[in-house]
Amino acid sequence: MSALEATLRSVRDRGAKSFVPYVTGGYPGVDGELLRSLAASGADAIEVGIPHSDPIMDGGVIQEASRVALQRGTRLGGVLAAIADAAIEIPVAVMTYANIVHHRGYEAFCDDLARSGIDGAIIPDLPVDEAERFVALGAARGIDVVLLAAPGTTAQRYRAIASASHGFVYCVATYGVTGARDQLSVTARDVVTAVRPYTDLPLLVGVGIATPEQARAASAFADGVIVGSALMAPLVAGDPKAAMQLAEAFRSQIV
Amino acid sequence: MSVATRPDEHGRFGAYGGRYAPEVLIPALDELTDAWLELRDDPGFRGELTDLLRDFVGRPTPITHATRLSGELGYDLWLKREDLAHTGAHKINNALGQVLLAKRLGKRRIIAETGAGQHGVATATACALLGLPCVVYMGEEDTHRQAPNVVRMELLGAEVVPVTAGMKTLKEAVNEALRDWAASVGTTHYVIGSVVGPHPFPTLVRDLQRVIGDEARTQYRDRVGTDPEYVVACVGGGSNAIGMFTAFVGVPQVRLFGVEAGGVGSELGRHCSSLTLGQPGILHGALSYLLQDADGQVVETHSISAGLDYPGVGPEHAYLKDESLATYVSATDGDALDGFQLLARTEGIIPALEPAHVIGWLRHRPLPDGARVLVNLSGRGDKDLDTVRAALAGDRP
Numbered sequence: 001m002s003a004l005e006a007t008l009r010s011v012r013d014r015g016a017k018s019f020v021p022y023v024t025g026g027y028p029g030v031d032g033e034l035l036r037s038l039a040a041s042g043a044d045a046i047e048v049g050i051p052h053s054d055p056i057m058d059g060g061v062i063q064e065a066s067r068v069a070l071q072r073g074t075r076l077g078g079v080l081a082a083i084a085d086a087a088i089e090i091p092v093a094v095m096t097y098a099n100i101v102h103h104r105g106y107e108a109f110c111d112d113l114a115r116s117g118i119d120g121a122i123i124p125d126l127p128v129d130e131a132e133r134f135v136a137l138g139a140a141r142g143i144d145v146v147l148l149a150a151p152g153t154t155a156q157r158y159r160a161i162a163s164a165s166h167g168f169v170y171c172v173a174t175y176g177v178t179g180a181r182d183q184l185s186v187t188a189r190d191v192v193t194a195v196r197p198y199t200d201l202p203l204l205v206g207v208g209i210a211t212p213e214q215a216r217a218a219s220a221f222a223d224g225v226i227v228g229s230a231l232m233a234p235l236v237a238g239d240p241k242a243a244m245q246l247a248e249a250f251r252s253q254i255v
Numbered sequence: 256m257s258v259a260t261r262p263d264e265h266g267r268f269g270a271y272g273g274r275y276a277p278e279v280l281i282p283a284l285d286e287l288t289d290a291w292l293e294l295r296d297d298p299g300f301r302g303e304l305t306d307l308l309r310d311f312v313g314r315p316t317p318i319t320h321a322t323r324l325s326g327e328l329g330y331d332l333w334l335k336r337e338d339l340a341h342t343g344a345h346k347i348n349n350a351l352g353q354v355l356l357a358k359r360l361g362k363r364r365i366i367a368e369t370g371a372g373q374h375g376v377a378t379a380t381a382c383a384l385l386g387l388p389c390v391v392y393m394g395e396e397d398t399h400r401q402a403p404n405v406v407r408m409e410l411l412g413a414e415v416v417p418v419t420a421g422m423k424t425l426k427e428a429v430n431e432a433l434r435d436w437a438a439s440v441g442t443t444h445y446v447i448g449s450v451v452g453p454h455p456f457p458t459l460v461r462d463l464q465r466v467i468g469d470e471a472r473t474q475y476r477d478r479v480g481t482d483p484e485y486v487v488a489c490v491g492g493g494s495n496a497i498g499m500f501t502a503f504v505g506v507p508q509v510r511l512f513g514v515e516a517g518g519v520g521s522e523l524g525r526h527c528s529s530l531t532l533g534q535p536g537i538l539h540g541a542l543s544y545l546l547q548d549a550d551g552q553v554v555e556t557h558s559i560s561a562g563l564d565y566p567g568v569g570p571e572h573a574y575l576k577d578e579s580l581a582t583y584v585s586a587t588d589g590d591a592l593d594g595f596q597l598l599a600r601t602e603g604i605i606p607a608l609e610p611a612h613v614i615g616w617l618r619h620r621p622l623p624d625g626a627r628v629l630v631n632l633s634g635r636g637d638k639d640l641d642t643v644r645a646a647l648a649g650d651r652p
């Protein structure tokens with residue numbers, strides 16, 4: 001079992017909930033120190049975005065963070081090296097888009113992650129139907145390829161996603177792209193409930209979780225919460241201190 | 256792999272195509288795939304669409320023997336006149352078919368992206384005709400380059416949303432339309448404007464555009480008594496070309512040429528020649544040829560014609576290229592301007608800048624003397640007058 005899955009399972013086994021913050025790699029201030037601070041704040045794992053020119057699953061905040069990161073010359077190798085250099089104790093998964101992986105080569109990409117001590121990969125435009133080879137290549141190297149389950153699909157498809165995913169299942173809380181919402185979508189619980197019968201993997205909810213209160217509500221039925229845009233918003237606004245305070249507030253409510 | 260069996264059940268044209276889309280869109284893509292398989296040969300649906308194409312669009316569009324241009328170039332040249340279709344381009348064939356399909360699916364809202372504005376106008380037109388609300392995403396840069404089309408869309412009742420990300424052109428407009436669709440997929444249909452996107456879009460759009468080639472082949476044989484030796488179309492996303500090529504792919508003695516936008520140079524960022532200068536990659540849900548950097552980031556592109564200003568291309572073209580079933584070449588901004596003026600002066604037809612690339616390419620006499628050539632004249636040039644006037648005044652883009 002990979003480090004990512006083992007960690008998230010052990011959190012669940014002790015009756016707690018996982019907090020997984022997301023940050024965009026290469027954005028100013030997203031450095032080893034920030035990753036270590038997030039780990040110290042009680043994050044159970046960290047998701048680091050490798051910026052892409054066409055982030056179709058991302059809303060305004062992460063689009064802007066990706067644009068800025070790319071404009072200052074952020075490269076795949078640089079993001080991976082920064083994660084390796086941070087030498088944090090908790091697992092790290094990268095999030096990026098299919099063309100970044102395809103262009104590097106699925107096998108070479110998995111080798112890169114393994115060499116950098118990275119434990120998982122989340123590719124939102126690589127649905128289960130297209131992911132088989134990547135999942136297998138990752139598994140052979142101890143890399144969990146995490147698949148996403150979204151609202152509105154069939155039981156058969158939830159089963160296929162749950163069976164093929166590694167590490168955890170990323171339950172997309174709502175229709176639409178990343179970014180804050182006024183309230184936790186009712187579909188979040190539906191997705192978790194629909195996936196649960198088909199897997200013993202931890203089920204984490206992400207997309208649109210804007211406040212610690214919403215995260216708390218999601219923790220009631222999920223095994224953990226992923227928080228991205230809400231944490232990136234203060235970073236993009238130039239206030240890393242506020243981002244860390246918010247991370248601590250999320251941590252305290254994800255129980 | 257014949258046209259009838261292309262793509263496979265996974266939406267693959269050989270290695271290309273597929274469905275690299277967010278999970279949240281998959282149920283809608285499945286629904287669309289099933290609906291299209293059922294309706295594309297359904298007599299009721301086909302009858303309704305055929306009637307609209309005849310009575311509203313003005314199909315069949317004619318073919319015109321370009322006698323003076325033939326004399327100038329040393330070819331025997333015929334033009335398929337998609338510029339005479341209602342709204343001024345081939346885009347209406349696809350838009351009308353998809354909006355009709357959306358109504359059958361019970362969708363209550365239509366979204367679209369547009370580059371040159373022709374697809375946006377076509378979709379807004381179809382929505383006005385069939386009574387559905389329409390939102391069109393358009394790069395802010397394109398709203399300036401093609402301002403008259405913004406006015407047209409608004410007159411037709413559509414809401415035009417300028418997209419300010421990135422280069423503010425077609426690629427970003429598609430991104431934004433996909434984001435809207437991810438949020439609204441239960442009630443909304445996304446009328447994609449070319450043979451791009453996740454399965455089934457490349458197939459759906461091809462099937463709706465193949466009327467161009469099916470008509471043209473019959474018309475050409477009626478008039479000339481045989482098939483053309485060369486069939487040529489411009490390629491951005493590639494829908495007018497696929498629409499024309501589909502009737503001719505694999506026909507012995509017919510060679511297919513796609514002309515991409517060569518922009519102002521062969522360096523990355525100065526052209527839109529995905530097939531001639533790109534490498535395989537994934538954009539907007541499909542694997543095809545793509546203009547990208549060493550890390551797989553999609554690069555900025557340039558063309559004088561907004562309708563070709565796109566870094567990707569439909570996956571079926573990638574397949575046709577790799578299988579040597581079609582040949583892809585490129586023509587520069589300057590070629591397009593030359594072609595634009597030449598067709599106007601010799602034939603009394605002001606073409607859109609997109610198919611003007613084809614005329615500009617032919618000006619270099621790349622085909623044997625006396626060749627029988629059929630060109631898809633995919634649209635008319637009214638929308639480009641400001642661009643051409645500025646370029647001819649020396650202010651070349």
